[in-house]
Amino acid sequence: MKILVTGGAGFMGSNFVHYWLNNHPEDELINFDALTYAGNPDNLKGSEDSPKYKFIKGDIRDKDAVQSAMAGVEVVVHFAAETHVDRSILGPAEFVTTNVVGTQVLLSEAMAVKVKRFHHISTDEVFGSLKLGTKESFNENTPYQPRSPYSASKAGSDHLVRAFYETYGLPITISNASNYYGPYQFPEKFIPRLIIRGLLGFTLPVYGEGKNIRDWLYTEDHCRAIDLILTKGKVGETYLVGSNSERANIDVARLICDYLGISQGKIEFVKDRPGHDLRYAIDGTKLKTELGWQAIGNFEDNLKSVVEWYKNNEVWWRPLLEKAEIEKGNITL
Numbered sequence: 001m002k003i004l005v006t007g008g009a010g011f012m013g014s015n016f017v018h019y020w021l022n023n024h025p026e027d028e029l030i031n032f033d034a035l036t037y038a039g040n041p042d043n044l045k046g047s048e049d050s051p052k053y054k055f056i057k058g059d060i061r062d063k064d065a066v067q068s069a070m071a072g073v074e075v076v077v078h079f080a081a082e083t084h085v086d087r088s089i090l091g092p093a094e095f096v097t098t099n100v101v102g103t104q105v106l107l108s109e110a111m112a113v114k115v116k117r118f119h120h121i122s123t124d125e126v127f128g129s130l131k132l133g134t135k136e137s138f139n140e141n142t143p144y145q146p147r148s149p150y151s152a153s154k155a156g157s158d159h160l161v162r163a164f165y166e167t168y169g170l171p172i173t174i175s176n177a178s179n180y181y182g183p184y185q186f187p188e189k190f191i192p193r194l195i196i197r198g199l200l201g202f203t204l205p206v207y208g209e210g211k212n213i214r215d216w217l218y219t220e221d222h223c224r225a226i227d228l229i230l231t232k233g234k235v236g237e238t239y240l241v242g243s244n245s246e247r248a249n250i251d252v253a254r255l256i257c258d259y260l261g262i263s264q265g266k267i268e269f270v271k272d273r274p275g276h277d278l279r280y281a282i283d284g285t286k287l288k289t290e291l292g293w294q295a296i297g298n299f300e301d302n303l304k305s306v307v308e309w310y311k312n313n314e315v316w317w318r319p320l321l322e323k324a325e326i327e328k329g330n331i332t333l
């Protein structure tokens with residue numbers, strides 16, 4: 001099978017490339033990625049030499065580039081996106097062109113080659129925010145209520161993907177996942193940012209009072225969920241992927257301090273993000289009952305191993321800090 005992965009040089013996409021080549025060595029995998037600030041060829045060390053792997057530098061908004069990458073492709077797994085909420089608040093335009101227009105270009109070109117499956121990776125942020133202190137959770141029937149330019153642009157892409165199924169019969173599936181954590185996450189995101197700042201002896205900034213809750217999904221668990229959806233999922237369906245690992249940001253920050261062996265006094269509360277969603281939680285019943293998926297392991301052990309990974313891979317993250325320093329203003333570590 002020939003698979004086109006978009007955004008495979010990013011955080012989750014690169015974890016997926018490693019996972020797929022290890023678990024499906026018979027498949028050919030093309031990684032199509034524009035290598036924006038978030039795309040990093042170093043994420044692919046270990047997989048880039050595989051004879052089954054090919055990298056194409058290209059932009060999903062570029063119809064000609066997408067068309068030529070799509071030749072012979074049977075399955076598309078679409079990760080490529082602008083993903084950082086804070087950046088979307090500062091500059092929403094790039095989010096709309098990449099996440100909405102880019103997805104439309106991919107869908108049209110995937111239709112032209114009659115792919116067997118177009119799997120779209122999305123987020124639970126499209127459903128908006130849940131109240132703190134309740135047991136409410138998102139499920140596949142929850143109405144969309146995005147609250148940031150990032151989540152609004154992802155919601156737009158989800159609607160387009162579903163419209164291509166309803167209108168043209170393109171065989172699609174969609175997964176809306178909760179927040180990921182794992183190796184290769186760009187240093188501006190919450191968990192790696194705290195770990196790296198802690199390692200450098202800086203404070204660990206936490207928005208507001210740190211009460212915001214996320215359901216943390218480990219990268220490897222997410223890869224297995226996508227695998228199941230691709231192999232056993234029903235065309236036209238959406239699956240929510242959560243982990244039953246709801247943790248308040250402040251508790252995650254405290255654990256990181258403990259695992260780094262630094263004082264929790266290093267935690268610093270900073271001015272909250274505008275429109276900061278309070279809580280996300282996922283009811284994963286559909287994925288569990290229909291496809292038999294559930295997360296393996298627990299958040300604390302996985303987080304500990306992620307802290308170890310960043311401790312042992314300064315050679316990976318240090319150049320990203322230096323690059324960000326050159327492109328001043330693009331990162332607030």
Ligand SMILES: NC(=O)c1ccc[n+]([C@@H]2O[C@H](COP(=O)([O-])OP(=O)(O)OC[C@H]3O[C@@H](n4cnc5c(N)ncnc54)[C@H](O)[C@@H]3O)[C@@H](O)[C@H]2O)c1
Nearest residue numbers: 007009010011012034035036038039059060080081179180
């Ligand atoms: N990170 C999370 O916690 C999370 C949670 C749920 C869903 N998601 C979704 O998962 C996907 C991957 O997220 P991530 O955190 O790995 O993202 P990331 O920002 O780490 O990586 C995005 C990748 O897409 C590439 N890209 C960006 N614009 C492109 C364009 N125009 N053309 C081609 N490539 C382009 C970048 O170069 C990068 O390699 C996204 O669709 C995101 O919305 C992320």
